[in-house]
Amino acid sequence: MTGLQGHLSLLLVVIPLLAAPIVAVLPRGRSAWAVTMLVTAICAILAGIQLWSVAHEGVISYELGGWAPPWGIEYRIDSLNAFVALIVAGIAAITLPYALLSIEKEIPKQQIPLFYSSLLLCFCGLLGITQTGDIFNVFVFLEISSLSSYALISMGRNRQALTSAYQYLIMGTIGATFFLIGVGLIYSQTGTLNIADLAERLPAVFEHRTVHTGFAFIVIGIALKLALFPLHLWLPNAYTYAPTVVTIFLAATATKVAVYLMLRVLLTVFPEHFASGTPIYDLFIILGIAGIISASVYAIYQVDIKRLLAYSSVAQIGYMVLGIGFASTLGVTATLLHLFNHALMKGALFMAVGAIIYRIDSCRMDNIHGLGRLMPWTFGALIIGGLSLIGVPGTAGFVSKWYLILAALEQQAWISVAVILVGSLLAVVYIGKIIEALYFKPTDAAHQSVKEAPLLLLVPTWTLALANIYFGLDTDLTVGVAQSAAQMLGTVTP
Amino acid sequence: MEFILGHYNYWVVIFLMMVGFYTVISRGNLVKKIVGLNIFQVSVFLLYISTSTVKGGTTPILKDGFEIYSNPLPHVLILTAIVVGVATTALALALVVRIKEAYGTIEEDEIHKQDHSL
Numbered sequence: 001m002t003g004l005q006g007h008l009s010l011l012l013v014v015i016p017l018l019a020a021p022i023v024a025v026l027p028r029g030r031s032a033w034a035v036t037m038l039v040t041a042i043c044a045i046l047a048g049i050q051l052w053s054v055a056h057e058g059v060i061s062y063e064l065g066g067w068a069p070p071w072g073i074e075y076r077i078d079s080l081n082a083f084v085a086l087i088v089a090g091i092a093a094i095t096l097p098y099a100l101l102s103i104e105k106e107i108p109k110q111q112i113p114l115f116y117s118s119l120l121l122c123f124c125g126l127l128g129i130t131q132t133g134d135i136f137n138v139f140v141f142l143e144i145s146s147l148s149s150y151a152l153i154s155m156g157r158n159r160q161a162l163t164s165a166y167q168y169l170i171m172g173t174i175g176a177t178f179f180l181i182g183v184g185l186i187y188s189q190t191g192t193l194n195i196a197d198l199a200e201r202l203p204a205v206f207e208h209r210t211v212h213t214g215f216a217f218i219v220i221g222i223a224l225k226l227a228l229f230p231l232h233l234w235l236p237n238a239y240t241y242a243p244t245v246v247t248i249f250l251a252a253t254a255t256k257v258a259v260y261l262m263l264r265v266l267l268t269v270f271p272e273h274f275a276s277g278t279p280i281y282d283l284f285i286i287l288g289i290a291g292i293i294s295a296s297v298y299a300i301y302q303v304d305i306k307r308l309l310a311y312s313s314v315a316q317i318g319y320m321v322l323g324i325g326f327a328s329t330l331g332v333t334a335t336l337l338h339l340f341n342h343a344l345m346k347g348a349l350f351m352a353v354g355a356i357i358y359r360i361d362s363c364r365m366d367n368i369h370g371l372g373r374l375m376p377w378t379f380g381a382l383i384i385g386g387l388s389l390i391g392v393p394g395t396a397g398f399v400s401k402w403y404l405i406l407a408a409l410e411q412q413a414w415i416s417v418a419v420i421l422v423g424s425l426l427a428v429v430y431i432g433k434i435i436e437a438l439y440f441k442p443t444d445a446a447h448q449s450v451k452e453a454p455l456l457l458l459v460p461t462w463t464l465a466l467a468n469i470y471f472g473l474d475t476d477l478t479v480g481v482a483q484s485a486a487q488m489l490g491t492v493t494p
Numbered sequence: 495m496e497f498i499l500g501h502y503n504y505w506v507v508i509f510l511m512m513v514g515f516y517t518v519i520s521r522g523n524l525v526k527k528i529v530g531l532n533i534f535q536v537s538v539f540l541l542y543i544s545t546s547t548v549k550g551g552t553t554p555i556l557k558d559g560f561e562i563y564s565n566p567l568p569h570v571l572i573l574t575a576i577v578v579g580v581a582t583t584a585l586a587l588a589l590v591v592r593i594k595e596a597y598g599t600i601e602e603d604e605i606h607k608q609d610h611s612l
Contacts, residue, residue, distance in 0.1 A: 136571055143578045147585055154589055159596035163605055166589045170518060173531055173582050180575060181538050187568070188545040 008053070009062045009075040009131055012046050012085060013141075015039055016124035024117035030100070032113040036120055037096045043127065044086075044093035051082040051481070061133075069133070070194035076133030080485040083336065084260040085130040087343050091252040092123050094347070098460040099245040102354055106243045107155055115155055119249070121148035126257045135183050135269065136193045138261065139176065142225070145257075146172045149250060153242040164237035171234040175224030178217045185214030186269075195264070199271045206274055218265055219280060226258040228321055229291030232314045239310035244354035247306060251313055251350055252343040259320050259339055263332065266324065267489040276327055284325030289419045291318030296426035300433065305353050305363040308430055309346065312389065315423060316342045322416060323404055329486045330407040336482035338400035341388070341471065345397055348385035348464035352378050355453035355461060365433070370443030372435070374450045377458050379438055381465040386431035388468040391424045395472040399479070503544035510537035522602040524593065528586045535579045542568040542575075 019039045026032045054060060054077055062075040077085075099119075107115055125145025129138055150172070154165035187193060189210050190201040205211055220231075227235040235255075239247045266275045275281065295314035302308035316338070323335030355378040356371060357363050372379035388395035401420060408416040452458070471478050498505070510533055517530025546568035554566040590600055597605050 136574075140574060140578070143582070147578075147581055150585055150589070154592065159593075160609060162589055162593045162596055163609070166524065166586065166593060169582070169586050169589065170527060170531065173586075174515075174518065174534070176578075177535055177538055181541065184538065184542045184545065184568070191565075193571075 007062070008046055008050055009060055009077050010064065012043055012050065012089070013075075013124055013128045013131055015043060015046075016120045016127065020117045020120040020124065023120060024113055026113050028109055028112060032116040033096070033100050033103070036099075036116040039120060040089065040092040040096050040123065043123070044089040047082070047086040047089035047127075050077060051079075051086050054079055054082040055481075055484075070192050070197040073137050074133040074194055074196070075131045076196060077131065078485075079481060079488055080260065080263070080336075081130045083481050083485055084257060084339070085127055087256060087340055088123070088126050088130065088253045091343055091347055092249065094460050094463055095245060095249050095252075095351075098248070098351055098354070098457055101454055101456050102245050102358055103243065105358055106157060106245075111155060115152070115243075118148045118151045118155075119246075121145075122152060122249070122254075126253055129257050130260060133195050134193050135195055135198065136187075139180055139183060142176055142179065142261075145254065146176060146225075149246070149254060152246040152250075153238050155246070156241040156243050158241050160237070161241035164234070164241045168234040168238045171224055171231075175221045175231075178221030178224070180221075182214040182216070182218030182221060185210050185217065189214070195269055198269050202270060202274070212278070215270060215274070215278065219262070222258055222262045222265065225254075226262060226321075227255055227314055227317055229287050229295065229314060229318060232291070232295070232317070235314055236307055236310040239313065240304055240307040244306075244350065244357055247310075248347055248350040248354065251310075252347040255313065255317055256339045256343055259317070259324075259335065263324065263335070263489065267332075281325050281327045284321045285413070285416065288318045288320075288322030288325055289416065291315060291321065292419055292423040293426075296423055296430070299430045300426065302430075303365045305356075305365065305368070305434055306350070308434070309349055309353065312427065312430065313342075313346060315427075316346070316389075319401070319404060319420070319423070322420075323407060326407045326411055326413070326416075328407055328410060329483075330403065330410055332486040332489060333479070333482045334400060334403035334407050336485055337403055337478055340478055340482070341396035341400045341468075344464055344467050344471065345385050345388040345395075348381055348461060348468060349389065351457070351461040351464060352382035352385060355457045358453055358457060359450050360447060365437050367444070368437050369441035369447075370438070371447060371450060372438030374443065374447070375452050378453050378461065381458075381461045382438070383435065384465040384468055386435065388472065390427045390431060393472075394469065396468045396478075398472055399475050403479075503540065507537050507541045507544065510534075510540065524590045524600040524602065525587075528583060528590070531586070532579065532583060535575070535582075539572045539575060539579075542572045 016039055019035060023032045023035050060077040064073040103112060103115060122145050125141045128141030132138055150165045150169045153168060154162050189205045189208055190198055192198055192201055224231045239251060292315045295311045299308045299311035302311060320335045320338050323331045353363050356368060388397035391397040391401040405417055405420055514530045514534030514537060518527050521527050521530060546565040548562055548564050551562040551564045552560045554563040594600050597608055599605060
């Protein structure tokens with residue numbers, strides 16, 4: 001590989017990082033948005049090329065500054081990172097056209113360049129976590145993405161945005177510090193930070209209690225970022241009060257990257273079934289089940305739709321963790337599929353809700369009566385997203401739940417099968433509540449003249465909605481990538 | 495006795511970690527929470543630095559006659575972590591200032607009361 005193409009993996013991180021300060025000093029107006037749009041589009045294309053070249057040419061190893069690993073920092077791209085990086089960059093590129101109008105409506109004009117600057121930093125951090133092959137580098141990127149997302153959340157219109165950003169900051173910093181403690185402990189035992197090198201050296205010291213402690217610290221640290229039940233308390237507030245674009249972006253990418261990191265630690269950093277010697281998988285199944293049921297029930301009783309969808313996100317994270325908990329290739333495949341499909345469905349749903357907020361400045365259940373009839377296109381996208389969330393055949397959500405149930409059946413985990421089905425039924429209830437309010441209730445007098453959302457909001461929303469249907473019918477691409485990534489991780493039933 | 499004195503640094507680390515963690519959880523004052531968070535982070539810095547010492551080692555410099563030296567890498571890592579910690583504290587304090595402007599208080603329970611009386 002020659003020229004720029006050889007630096008592909010690095011460019012994905014460096015372009016948004018360099019663009020962020022440039023965007024911050026751009027004049028008010030739409031130039032900040034235009035540059036951000038351009039950067040995310042370039043990154044999405046690069047991530048696509050990266051996935052293609054990993055699939056055809058094998059693992060990419062990029063040495064930063066020409067320092068050979070394990071001394072230098074290495075970016076190591078296999079089919080798993082390339083897949084997650086494409087999800088992050090793709091979602092960002094689809095969200096950005098949507099951001100233009102939504103952000104002009106929700107954020108004071110003088111803050112707009114700073115907003116896009118923070119968004120780019122967050123984007124850079126998330127891509128960095130997926131790209132890097134150095135575990136301390138993961139911590140740095142984790143903090144870049146977290147710090148910028150605290151700032152993004154605090155830009156919400158209500159003052160509760162500030163308190164939820166503060167709450168997230170406390171929880172997130174504790175999580176990141178736990179991760180740092182864990183990294184320090186395993187570094188003290190192995191003397192290396194390179195993930196591939198760690199995987200080689202750790203088996204020799206597996207019996208040491210320090211390694212077990214480090215493992216526990218790392219897993220809990222990531223679980224906080226992941227919003228794994230019962231560590232999810234920061235998530236509903238943060239998603240509810242953040243500007244809609246931030247909610248879309250974080251819901252579709254941030255937790256996904258945390259799931260990726262969890263898989264990477266459980267299966268690559270600690271190889272040879274270290275994790276199955278600890279109670280972690282049983283714990284994941286129990287917490288996954290508890291998360292699915294309790295968060296879905298909570299979702300039913302919410303009056304704010306954004307909050308309802310946030311609780312539903314916690315439940316969906318439960319599904320992903322359940323997939324990891326099965327500790328089988330099929331389980332990890334299901335997790336990866338759900339990671340991708342959930343990004344599509346939650347993206348579409350939050351975008352549709354954002355369109356309603358754009359028109360009536362509210363998304364409380366009692367304010368949206370009858371709007372579905374006045375905004376048919378928004379409503380249509382919301383229904384497709386909702387069906388996908390429930391897991392109706394023909395949508396993306398069905399594919400991932402199907403694989404999850406297959407993984408559960410493979411291990412005869414009947415309780416998990418029942419929970420997955422009950423979770424879907426609970427999703428029917430809360431999605432039904434939204435549809436009932438939007439379509440079957442009489443329209444409020446004040447909202448009689450509400451018009452359909454502008455095209456710039458509808459196109460991204462429908463792109464994601466149609467993607468839900470496309471990936472529900474044509475499963476070759478997603479299942480193929482997820483399977484090869486799961487096999488690469490080398491999971492075998494314990 | 496050897497066990498206690500030999501691990502002196504680590505006892506300090508554990509003590510500071512617990513003090514910081516407890517402060518974050520138990521205090522209702524938003525600034526005190528940040529102080530706790532800082533103590534918690536500092537304990538991790540100490541943990542890293544402590545693991546880098548080599549018995550009888552000198553500072554890591556290239557000079558004839560000095561064969562054994564401490565591991566410099568954790569120090570470098572911790573410099574990065576300190577920068578991250580400073581950024582976190584700055585952001586947290588900025589948020590507290592904004593919260594004070596919006597609510598007129600930085601006590602958690604009073605903020606909760608105001609939010610729920612709406």
